[in-house]
Amino acid sequence: MNNNNEVRTRFAPSPTGYLHIGGVRTALFNYVYAKHFGGKFFLRIEDTDLDRSRKEFEFDILDSLKWLSITPDEDAVYQSNRLEIYKSYADRLLKEGKAYLCFCSKELIEEDRNRFASEGKKPMYSGRCRNLRPEEKDCSMPHVIRFKAERGEGLRTGFKDLARNRFINFNNNEIDDFVIVRGDGIPTYNFAVVIDDALMEITHIIRGDDHVSNTPKQIMLYNAMGFNVPEFAHVSMILGSDGKRLSKRHGAASVSQYKKDGFLPEALNNYLIRLGWSHGNDEIFYMNDMIKYFDLKNISKSAAVFNTEKLLWLNSRHIRSKDPFVLIDLANDIRDISQKPLVNDIRTVALVESLKSRIKTLVELRQKLDFFINESIEYKSEILNEFTFDENSLIFLKAFKGFLNGLNSKIFECDVDLSKKNEALEMLKNSVESIKGEFNDFLSKNSWTMKEKATIIRLALTGEKISPPLYEVIFAVGKERCIRRIDKFCDYIDIKR
RNA sequence: GGCCCCAUAGUCUAGCGGUUAGGACGUUGCCCUCUCACGGCAGUAGCAUGGGUUCGAAUCCCGUUGGGGCUGCCA
Numbered sequence: 062m063n064n065n066n067e068v069r070t071r072f073a074p075s076p077t078g079y080l081h082i083g084g085v086r087t088a089l090f091n092y093v094y095a096k097h098f099g100g101k102f103f104l105r106i107e108d109t110d111l112d113r114s115r116k117e118f119e120f121d122i123l124d125s126l127k128w129l130s131i132t133p134d135e136d137a138v139y140q141s142n143r144l145e146i147y148k149s150y151a152d153r154l155l156k157e158g159k160a161y162l163c164f165c166s167k168e169l170i171e172e173d174r175n176r177f178a179s180e181g182k183k184p185m186y187s188g189r190c191r192n193l194r195p196e197e198k199d200c201s202m203p204h205v206i207r208f209k210a211e212r213g214e215g216l217r218t219g220f221k222d223l224a225r226n227r228f229i230n231f232n233n234n235e236i237d238d239f240v241i242v243r244g245d246g247i248p249t250y251n252f253a254v255v256i257d258d259a260l261m262e263i264t265h266i267i268r269g270d271d272h273v274s275n276t277p278k279q280i281m282l283y284n285a286m287g288f289n290v291p292e293f294a295h296v297s298m299i300l301g302s303d304g305k306r307l308s309k310r311h312g313a314a315s316v317s318q319y320k321k322d323g324f325l326p327e328a329l330n331n332y333l334i335r336l337g338w339s340h341g342n343d344e345i346f347y348m349n350d351m352i353k354y355f356d357l358k359n360i361s362k363s364a365a366v367f368n369t370e371k372l373l374w375l376n377s378r379h380i381r382s383k384d385p386f387v388l389i390d391l392a393n394d395i396r397d398i399s400q401k402p403l404v405n406d407i408r409t410v411a412l413v414e415s416l417k418s419r420i421k422t423l424v425e426l427r428q429k430l431d432f433f434i435n436e437s438i439e440y441k442s443e444i445l446n447e448f449t450f451d452e453n454s455l456i457f458l459k460a461f462k463g464f465l466n467g468l469n470s471k472i473f474e475c476d477v478d479l480s481k482k483n484e485a486l487e488m489l490k491n492s493v494e495s496i497k498g499e500f501n502d503f504l505s506k507n508s509w510t511m512k513e514k515a516t517i518i519r520l521a522l523t524g525e526k527i528s529p530p531l532y533e534v535i536f537a538v539g540k541e542r543c544i545r546r547i548d549k550f551c552d553y554i555d556i557k558r
Numbered sequence: 559g560g561c562c563c564c565a566u567a568g569u570c571u572a573g574c575g576g577u578u579a580g581g582a583c584g585u586u587g588c589c590c591u592c593u594c595a596c597g598g599c600a601g602u603a604g605c606a607u608g609g610g611u612u613c614g615a616a617u618c619c620c621g622u623u624g625g626g627g628c629u630g631c632c633a
Contacts, residue, residue, distance in 0.1 A: 075633045110632055183560050205631055235561055243631040250633045274628040339571055342581040368569045371583040418596040515592030527594045
């Protein structure tokens with residue numbers, strides 16, 4: 062814990078791929094943990110792998126976190142800007158005899174490894190350069206810097222894992238004299254991560270399970286450099302439906318893809334917080350709930366399989382809780398440039414409001430509005446062939462047209478101040494009620510029922526078997542457009558007969 | 559191979575020595591209904607395995623099996 066007794070966490074991705082599900086969960090856990098204690102959350106870009114790091118990925122990570130409202134308290138720290146810091150610590154370790162230069166070539170080390178493996182031993186560095194005499198060191202020759210791991214019979218290095226609530230330790234003999242500075246002078250992950258976490262005064266490190274065996278190495282480094290050792294919590298991996306680990310190297314979907322597919326950030330966060338963490342039987346969490354209740358003690362220890370069905374369910378729940386005006390904007394945010402934007406007017410609102418409980422993604426919302434977005438519709442034979450129409454169909458449609466014509470145009474009045482949402486919604490409700498009332502009168506006067514006439518109206522007005530409720534459809538499509546569609550529909554079935 | 563971690567329905571999980579093993583997704587049936595949904599009701603399916611400890615074990619201990627991670631001059 063630092064001086065202020067403040068909890069400080071971080072998310073430290075490497076920009077070698079798009080931000081994916083597993084990374085987001087780690088980021089989210091760190092974020093809500095810090096916020097739970099009123100602490101700070103930081104972002105550090107670990108771009109020391111010069112070959113694989115790319116700006117494109119870096120931007121994707123930043124954008125995705127922003128979209129998810131997982132916002133760092135300070136600007137991101139870039140390891141590539143801190144090389145001189147790492148160098149000074151490497152020099153110090155060298156001077157203090159806690160690290161040493163190693164001149165072994167990669168080929169030589171490879172040979173060692175193969176030999177150890179064939180002898181059934183752990184393929185570790187042989188320690189050949191561990192105790193070179195000064196005259197044997199020629200710094201002009203290619204070399205790396207290795208950490209001199211503490212050796213000794215029965216010596217162990219361990220830590221208490223907060224996610225498991227128990228100690229995990231390793232025999233020091235299992236720990237290699239690992240490389241801390243590469244041949245090109247760039248620090249390796251284990252070295253840079255320790256220096257940065259210490260200098261950034263990170264108090265709690267919540268990260269993936271895959272780092273468990275790095276932890277003793279890092280603890281040795283903390284001790285060697287005289288830093289305080291932070292707390293650790295290792296979160297289990299997320300598995301694909303095949304039971305294999307989900308990672309960016311194994312085709313995990315990116316956050317940006319989920320956004321494109323019409324998922325809400327609230328839903329993604331909600332799904333991920335529940336994947337590996339629980340708070341009793343609760344399922345629905347908003348960010349403030351997560352911050353309020355999140356606790357390392359309730360993290361599950363076993364790996365979790367990613368399940369899209371449940372994510373879809375959560376997405377539908379979060380969509381339902383948003384007002385239609387917002388949904389229209391969200392759908393437009395992710396629309397393909399080839400698509401017309403949805404107009405944020407009362408007609409669209411009428412449909413979106415009734416579609417809210419019928420969709421699982423924003424993409425679906427848009428698809429279900431196709432009949433409305435397009436000025437005219439095409440009647441598809443593969444749909445209409447399922448139905449039979451006769452003389453009575455035409456008689457009914459003609460009457461229905463007459464009914465629409467007779468409707469007071471005021472019902473379709475759309476001039477409303479959308480900034481006054483409740484008023485707009487009220488007006489909408491009245492219009493739909495009016496249509497419903499008038500329509501029911503029309504039906505009963507003719508001894509018809511909604512049940513028997515709904516399908517033909519739906520087909521005529523939308524061209525589909527499935528649509529939003531008809532009163533809303535009539536209101537949204539509007540009087541004139543409805544009439545035009547009925548005419549067109551009549552022509553279509555007339556020819557077919 | 560070595561080291562480390564993990565194990566409740568198809569999936570996510572609650573449970574922390576005494577429960578008819580709870581909830582959620584999915585799935586099935588029914589109700590509601592202008593279609594599709596939503597909603598409501600009901601059903602479906604689970605403690606990997608073998609030993610201990612205990613009056614009593616999903617819960618504690620050990621072995622087995624299974625899964626995962628690490629074993630890089632990746633992170």
